[in-house]
Amino acid sequence: MFNPMGFPVKREERFEMSAIPDSASVGVPPRNMVFDHEAGEKRLPFFDGNVLTNMMFVVFSGVFPDGERFFLDSVRAFRAGIEDPTLKARVSGFIGQEALHSREHERLNKVFTERGITVGVAERMIGGALAVLRRMPKRQQLAATIFMEHFTAVLAEQWLTDKRFHATTEPEAMKLWLWHAVEELEHKSVAYDVFDAIGGTRAERAEGAAVVMTVVIPTLFAAWAIVFAREARIGDLRGHLHGLGILFGRGGFLTGVFRRLPSFLRRRFHPNDHDTTALEAAWREKLFGDAGLLNDEFRNKAALAA
Numbered sequence: 001m002f003n004p005m006g007f008p009v010k011r012e013e014r015f016e017m018s019a020i021p022d023s024a025s026v027g028v029p030p031r032n033m034v035f036d037h038e039a040g041e042k043r044l045p046f047f048d049g050n051v052l053t054n055m056m057f058v059v060f061s062g063v064f065p066d067g068e069r070f071f072l073d074s075v076r077a078f079r080a081g082i083e084d085p086t087l088k089a090r091v092s093g094f095i096g097q098e099a100l101h102s103r104e105h106e107r108l109n110k111v112f113t114e115r116g117i118t119v120g121v122a123e124r125m126i127g128g129a130l131a132v133l134r135r136m137p138k139r140q141q142l143a144a145t146i147f148m149e150h151f152t153a154v155l156a157e158q159w160l161t162d163k164r165f166h167a168t169t170e171p172e173a174m175k176l177w178l179w180h181a182v183e184e185l186e187h188k189s190v191a192y193d194v195f196d197a198i199g200g201t202r203a204e205r206a207e208g209a210a211v212v213m214t215v216v217i218p219t220l221f222a223a224w225a226i227v228f229a230r231e232a233r234i235g236d237l238r239g240h241l242h243g244l245g246i247l248f249g250r251g252g253f254l255t256g257v258f259r260r261l262p263s264f265l266r267r268r269f270h271p272n273d274h275d276t277t278a279l280e281a282a283w284r285e286k287l288f289g290d291a292g293l294l295n296d297e298f299r300n301k302a303a304l305a306a
């Protein structure tokens, strides 16, 4: 089977290709982006080449393929019971977007591996962590997913707005992260609305967050420590402290992300309470508008617009 641009369609993608017009019309279009991951520096392209921060990005990319498959599986498990056609279409878009993120990060991870970066450590470790989550009841898996979607939505905002990230990162290497970030914001409330539609409770939400905080997040940091230890020159203390400051210092890349996670536990939390529509629109224009930065990589633009 081929998509409208003539590219082979595999696994999860097959299912949503038929639903593309619907998902696009409800604001969650699965953009089939194919990046040239061989182009440009791929070892240390972020934050002026700081090893510690770059390895965090390697770990993010390492955990995404399996992570996003977990997200889409946990939402898909409830798809058949959804009656609202708009939510159904948003679910199709969500599944399509996550499947394509998964595929592109997988392609990037292959390039990391070819260049000698041990991203496989992160891939294997997250596989183990998610195997634990997959043993939980489907409702709990969905609750864990909505917390991880909250995490990725907050992270996505950081990717789009962090001034130091934009000023010190190679433009070519940023492309995939900017596309991924925009789509994370476009679909940030989909899994939550499915959870709401099945009568998910605040207690289940809290349980989902607890599982992620005790199983997934420590795995992510452990993978980071291992990959970092393999890649870094031990003597470069100054550089490592600088990297820590970039991530966790005042105004650091991840400082604000972790500060915003607890809002998920609020009684009346909804992902759209924090309005990102203007940010999304601005970046959509910049990336996919008439003079969009990513139009060359955007293989199904015409099909989505039809």
Ligand SMILES: [Fe+2]
Binding pocket: 068, 097, 098, 101, 180, 184
């Ligand atoms: Fe994603």
Ligand SMILES: [Fe+2]
Binding pocket: 071, 098, 149, 152, 184, 187
């Ligand atoms: Fe997502």
